[in-house]
Amino acid sequence: MMNKKISIKDIAKLTNTSITTVSFVLNGKGRISKEITKKILEVAEKNGYEPNRMAVGLRTGVSKVIGLVVENIGGPFFGEMAKVIEEEADREGYRIIYCSSDNNIQKGKDVIRMLSQQLVDGYIVTPMKGLEKDIQNLIANEKPVILIDGYFKGLDIPHVLVDNYSSAYNAVEHLINAGYKKIGLVTADIDLVQLDDRMQGYKDALKTNGLKENKKLIFKSPFHMDKSEATNAIKNFIAQNKQMDAVFFTTNYLGIMGLQSIKELGLTIPDDLAVVSFDDNEVFSLYPPGITTIRQPTYEIAKSAIDLLLSQISGDKHDISKVKLRIPSKLIERSSTAIKKQV
Amino acid sequence: MMNKKISIKDIAKLTNTSITTVSFVLNGKGRISKEITKKILEVAEKNGYEPNRMAVGLRTGVSKVIGLVVENIGGPFFGEMAKVIEEEADREGYRIIYCSSDNNIQKGKDVIRMLSQQLVDGYIVTPMKGLEKDIQNLIANEKPVILIDGYFKGLDIPHVLVDNYSSAYNAVEHLINAGYKKIGLVTADIDLVQLDDRMQGYKDALKTNGLKENKKLIFKSPFHMDKSEATNAIKNFIAQNKQMDAVFFTTNYLGIMGLQSIKELGLTIPDDLAVVSFDDNEVFSLYPPGITTIRQPTYEIAKSAIDLLLSQISGDKHDISKVKLRIPSKLIERSSTAIKKQV
DNA sequence: TCTTTTTGGTAAAACGTTTTATCAAAAAGA
DNA sequence: TCTTTTTGATAAAACGTTTTACCAAAAAGA
Numbered sequence: 054m055m056n057k058k059i060s061i062k063d064i065a066k067l068t069n070t071s072i073t074t075v076s077f078v079l080n081g082k083g084r085i086s087k088e089i090t091k092k093i094l095e096v097a098e099k100n101g102y103e104p105n106r107m108a109v110g111l112r113t114g115v116s117k118v119i120g121l122v123v124e125n126i127g128g129p130f131f132g133e134m135a136k137v138i139e140e141e142a143d144r145e146g147y148r149i150i151y152c153s154s155d156n157n158i159q160k161g162k163d164v165i166r167m168l169s170q171q172l173v174d175g176y177i178v179t180p181m182k183g184l185e186k187d188i189q190n191l192i193a194n195e196k197p198v199i200l201i202d203g204y205f206k207g208l209d210i211p212h213v214l215v216d217n218y219s220s221a222y223n224a225v226e227h228l229i230n231a232g233y234k235k236i237g238l239v240t241a242d243i244d245l246v247q248l249d250d251r252m253q254g255y256k257d258a259l260k261t262n263g264l265k266e267n268k269k270l271i272f273k274s275p276f277h278m279d280k281s282e283a284t285n286a287i288k289n290f291i292a293q294n295k296q297m298d299a300v301f302f303t304t305n306y307l308g309i310m311g312l313q314s315i316k317e318l319g320l321t322i323p324d325d326l327a328v329v330s331f332d333d334n335e336v337f338s339l340y341p342p343g344i345t346t347i348r349q350p351t352y353e354i355a356k357s358a359i360d361l362l363l364s365q366i367s368g369d370k371h372d373i374s375k376v377k378l379r380i381p382s383k384l385i386e387r388s389s390t391a392i393k394k395q396v
Numbered sequence: 397m398m399n400k401k402i403s404i405k406d407i408a409k410l411t412n413t414s415i416t417t418v419s420f421v422l423n424g425k426g427r428i429s430k431e432i433t434k435k436i437l438e439v440a441e442k443n444g445y446e447p448n449r450m451a452v453g454l455r456t457g458v459s460k461v462i463g464l465v466v467e468n469i470g471g472p473f474f475g476e477m478a479k480v481i482e483e484e485a486d487r488e489g490y491r492i493i494y495c496s497s498d499n500n501i502q503k504g505k506d507v508i509r510m511l512s513q514q515l516v517d518g519y520i521v522t523p524m525k526g527l528e529k530d531i532q533n534l535i536a537n538e539k540p541v542i543l544i545d546g547y548f549k550g551l552d553i554p555h556v557l558v559d560n561y562s563s564a565y566n567a568v569e570h571l572i573n574a575g576y577k578k579i580g581l582v583t584a585d586i587d588l589v590q591l592d593d594r595m596q597g598y599k600d601a602l603k604t605n606g607l608k609e610n611k612k613l614i615f616k617s618p619f620h621m622d623k624s625e626a627t628n629a630i631k632n633f634i635a636q637n638k639q640m641d642a643v644f645f646t647t648n649y650l651g652i653m654g655l656q657s658i659k660e661l662g663l664t665i666p667d668d669l670a671v672v673s674f675d676d677n678e679v680f681s682l683y684p685p686g687i688t689t690i691r692q693p694t695y696e697i698a699k700s701a702i703d704l705l706l707s708q709i710s711g712d713k714h715d716i717s718k719v720k721l722r723i724p725s726k727l728i729e730r731s732s733t734a735i736k737k738q739v
Numbered sequence: 740t741c742t743t744t745t746t747g748g749t750a751a752a753a754c755g756t757t758t759t760a761t762c763a764a765a766a767a768g769a
Numbered sequence: 770t771c772t773t774t775t776t777g778a779t780a781a782a783a784c785g786t787t788t789t790a791c792c793a794a795a796a797a798g799a
Contacts, residue, residue: 058514058537060785071749076787083788084747106513107453108785111754116450118493127479129472136470139496148510150461150493153482167491170449171401171755194401309678316682335652336679339659403755414779419757426758427777451755454784514785 059100067096079104110171119362120173121151122164124181124202130305130332130351131179134201137355138177145363147174156243156276158183165191175366177358179203180212182244197365199358203247204377213357213378217247220347220382221254224329225301227345227384229262232393233299233327235270239287239311240303242273251303251331270297274307283307287314291326298327298393305332312340328389343387350380402443410439422447453514462705463516464494465507467524467545473648473675473694474522477544480698481520488706490517499586499619501526508534518709520701522546523555525587540708542701546590547720556700556721560590563690563725564597567672568644570688570727572605575736576642576670578613582630582654583646585616594646594674613640617650626650630657634669641670641736648675655683671732686730693723 064075070089077083078093079102085093096102110116119142123131139149150173154161158181165187168176175197178188185205191198192210200212228236238255240248252271259266272290274283287310291297302308308330320326322342330337333348357378365373407418413432420426421436422445428436439445453459462485466474482492493516497504501524508530511519518540521531528548534541535553543555571579581598583591595614602609615633617626630653634640645651651673663669665685673680676691700721708716 062785072786073749073751073788074747077748080787084745086747089747103509103513105454105785106515107450107459108754109787110450111448111454111756111784112786112788114754125479126469126482127472127475129475132470132472132475135494136468136496139469139494143495148493148495148515150491151478151482152486152491153479166446170446172449172491309682312682316684334678336682339652339655339679339683341659341684405755415756416758416779416781417777420778423757427775429777432777448755451784452757454754454786455756455758457784 058105059102060105061102064093064096064100064102067100068092114171116172116174117146118148118150118173119359119366120168120176120178121149122154122161122168122176122178123151124156124179125153126151127153129334130202130349133351134355134358137352138359141356141359142363145367147363154179154181156181162187169194169196175199175362177201177362180205180210197362199362199365201354201358203245206246209374211361211373211376213354213361213376213380214247215349215354215382216379217250218254218257219379220331220384221251221301221303222258223254223384224331224345224347225255225258226262227386228299228301228327228329228390229258229264231327231390232395233390234264235267235294235296235298236264237270237272237290237294237297237300238303239272239274239290239300239307241276241307243276248303255301270294280310284310284313284317287311288318291315291318291320299323299390300326300328302328302330305330305334308332308344308346309334309336312336312344322389323391324394327391327393333385338385338387342389342391345387345390346385348383348385350382353380401448402445403448404445407436407439407443407445410443411435457514459515459517460489461491461493461516462702462709463511463519463521464492465497465504465511465519465521466494467499467522468496469494470496472677473545473692476694477698477701480695481702484699484702485706488710490706497522497524499524505530512537512539518542518705520544520705523548523553540705542705542708544697544701546588549589552717554704554716554719556697556704556719556723557590558692558697558725559722560593561597561600562722563674563727564594564644564646565601566597566727567674567688567690568598568601569605570729571642571644571670571672571733572601572607574670574733575738576733577607578610578637578639578641579607580613580615580633580637580640580643581646582615582617582633582643582650584619584650586619591646598644598646613637623653627653627656627660630654631661634658634661634663642666642733643669643671645671645673648673648677651675651687651689652677652679655679655687665732666734667737670734670736676728681728681730685732685734688730688733689728691726691728693725696723 061072061075065072074085075093078085078090125131126135142149152164154164161181161184177199180200180203188198200210202214204212240252256266274286291314302311322328329345331347333346337344337346404415404418408415417428418436421428421433468474469478485492495507497507504524504527520542523543523546531541543553545557547555583595599609617629634657645654665671672688674690676689680687680689
């Protein structure tokens with residue numbers, strides 16, 4: 054039963070060498086003879102030596118840890134990202150510290166401050182309004198930052214996210230092509246560029262296809278509502294707009310509550326109401342008759358983000374402040390947007 | 397634009413005091429006069445001083461980081477836990493480093509070895525066979541460990557998880573009470589105590605209620621299969637057992653694939669086949685006619701685990717090696733287990 | 740042979756803290 | 770007044786590394 058951590062100093066003593074020699078051997082630097090090298094390696098191995106990351110971190114300024122600040126680590130979208138990011142980072146010997154911001158500015162600030170205590174070598178952050186200064190500060194302190202799932206309008210901070218505008222545009226156009234003419238929008242009443250972009254895609258798709266935008270068909274669901282409240286709100290919205298023949302939900306969460314609402318109203322999809330939702334999800338593939346969705350390229354987003362970050366961390370001197378990746382989404386067509394039956 | 401990290405030494409210089417004094421003030425130790433205290437605090441505040449965690453960690457041996465080793469951070473169950481654990485830990489100033497083990501022994505070992513480099517103050521781990529030694533090693537090295545969602549048979553390592561046995565027992569008994577007599581089981585072919593316990597609950601419920609266990613009605617789905625393969629396998633199982641009138645899926649994942657299978661086979665729930673699944677999930681509440689599930693007390697599990705861990709970390713000398721929490725689950729009854737129609 | 744280069748190795752400083760031991764000056768006791 | 774105690778502050782060591790600068794001995798050049 055190996056006990057108590059062994060240090061480089063102990064190994065030096067055990068092998069009648071110096072601390073420097075041991076360090077050199079363990080890091081493959083310096084010039085040390087075969088025999089000594091072998092002996093040191095053996096002793097280190099036998100005693101299960103592991104470097105003290107704190108000491109290494111203090112000395113080198115490198116923690117080999119990446120900070121991941123997402124809206125909610127428990128959600129399906131961010132969870133998936135977290136998985137990919139972890140795998141990719143692990144390959145380069147990096148670990149991940151996560152923090153959820155809960156879309157709360159103060160919490161976001163706190164979290165970033167905490168992580169900036171030399172604890173992490175770089176950041177992947179889902180941005181939110183009000184965090185601009187904090188993020189710029191990180192960058193000023195030489196810490197690479199990549200934003201995911203959002204960006205700051207007008208600021209040159211590298212980011213990677215799905216092409217929200219085109220995704221929404223295409224989804225709505227898909228509805229139009231299937232014969233729907235009174236297309237509603239359900240979005241969240243929260244100030245996020247992602248949602249703005251989606252809304253703009255919706256509006257532009259209508260306009261380009263000669264349909265009039267109708268304020269009444271746009272519903273912004275208040276943000277701080279519990280599930281049943283929100284479901285009721287959506288129910289009301291749908292019930293009050295009988296002429297509406299299709300609806301586009303701008304998030305996963307809203308889509309699911311939307312299905313619940315539609316079910317409770319006793320409406321049939323797509324005959325009474327066609328449905329498209331952002332973010333694919335098990336529910337949508339299984340729920341009869343199958344809900345058409347915009348599948349986010351989670352893997353690609355996460356992979357691009359972590360790759361960019363790692364290359365910056367390991368000293369790539371390219372200026373990536375202008376890197377702004379918009380990754381195309383995939384429209385998963387299911388029966389909820391079948392060609393409209395003519396009445 | 398504050399730039400470059402400021403250290404305790406800089407503050408000392410700026411205030412014509414010593415490093416010790418600054419440290420004392422910042423940590424509320426020692427006896428320092430009001431004026432000096434005020435001056436130091438001001439300077440620290442103005443310059444945005446943040447202690448270097450690496451230095452603190454090296455000196456004190458405390459990292460204020462907790463290691464979370466789960467099967468898959470991306471999954472709904474573990475994601476939810478991760479969220480709760482993070483929130484609770486944050487309250488005490490702890491951050492979380494996560495690693496996914498992917499139910500792969502080697503990866504689990506690697507991950508634990510990495511974290512044991514003085515990087516974390518304690519662990520929350522989902523155990524898997526083969527990791528016994530590694531976990532015991534951690535404990536021998538004075539690092540508190542709490543297991544979640546599983547445990548090691550015969551070892552006194554504190555753990556907290558749902559009461560798998562009773563949960564399964566109750567679910568199956570619920571089916572029996574609703575009139576079902578040929579109850580099948582779909583589980584995963586992987587060596588996890590959780591699944592063993594669930595299976596045992598199933599078997600005992602049958603026996604106690606005078607039903608005969610039938611090997612043919614038990615299906616162990618091979619572990620490394622992709623989704624469509626697994627769905628097909630389940631389809632076959634169901635198709636080959638026409639007499640089966642109900643089926644119990646021991647995991648979320650299997651349940652969802654099960655629904656897919658049943659859908660593809662064109663069977664009606666519950667008339668052709670009643671369904672219960674472990675792990676509640678949006679899909680199950682939404683999918684018509686509503687699937688009865690065993691809802692894991694995710695919050696309670698995570699909360700108990702992190703609370704136990706934190707109390708150990710902060711020096712609680714109680715021996716908790718015998719703490720073995722089984723938290724009751726809740727059976728969410730939906731229409732998939734409605735009273736059986738008599739033919 | 741004497742000088743130069745190469746080889747193999749090490750001492751010591753530094754990273755930014757915390758903490759122990761110490762100390763001078765001021766206050767209190769006598 | 771002289772001694773003791775309290776107060777306020779600090780120097781220095783330690784945590785475990787990495788890395789620079791240096792050195793002695795051996796090898797190579799001449």
